[in-house]
Amino acid sequence: MAMGTGNTSQLSAGRLEIRPEEHAALVDGRPLGLTMRELQLLATMAAHPQRIMTREELFTEVWGGQPRRDDRSVDVYVSRLRAKLGEALPEVRLIHTHNGIGYRFSPDG
């Protein structure tokens, strides 16, 4: 493992690496084409592995402020994220849905 920049936070999940500081998410060193929002959302979830995060919590972390009562932004971006992650890592399911609550990031599928 490289010892270069010590203070960049780096989140890992198997073959997936997330470097929020560098605005990049990599699979086997190859960048996924994530947009800003998608990356922010992924980084936020990956920062709390195995923890069930509510939509509200995720919205506050990523968008800031309070979500509208019937806001579906989080869901839509989770969907877009899953689509891109699914292409690069077809055999793993990193993001799990918890009905009535929110989502959970699991590094080991």
Added chain:
Amino acid sequence: MAMGTGNTSQLSAGRLEIRPEEHAALVDGRPLGLTMRELQLLATMAAHPQRIMTREELFTEVWGGQPRRDDRSVDVYVSRLRAKLGEALPEVRLIHTHNGIGYRFSPDG
């Protein structure tokens, strides 16, 4: 690092942890996929270890109000709960039936 969210209550039973505040029941740190009702029921029983709780008592705590005379909701959810717990913890029997009375949660099998 300090504990992020102030956990007011944490129920434990061997390798099983229940955190109602976080909507989670964990085995070895991995959440098992409980639905809301299943989690509520488990949390309620686990909050009174070794105590035989009647169906009526459980229904009132989880569903609220009085159960119908021939209501089987508690039984059905206990069954669903046992199925999921049995997959994650095959060697222990946490929920015991007390004929004619109700159910009892035993942390040590």
Added chain:
DNA sequence: CGGCCTGTGAAAATCCTGTGAACGCAGGCA
């Protein structure tokens, strides 16, 4: 302009819930 990102609305798909009913087990009794 042309292309991409964003958030919203709404249809489609999926999951959860409670109920009825079938099944099995245990205890009581002749």
Added chain:
DNA sequence: TGCCTGCGTTCACAGGATTTTCACAGGCCG
């Protein structure tokens, strides 16, 4: 012992709630 009966367990299903996905309009920037 063998049968009967009551209770607990589990299956299947319909209705409702929730999530997933698609399509689109507006905004931003090269």
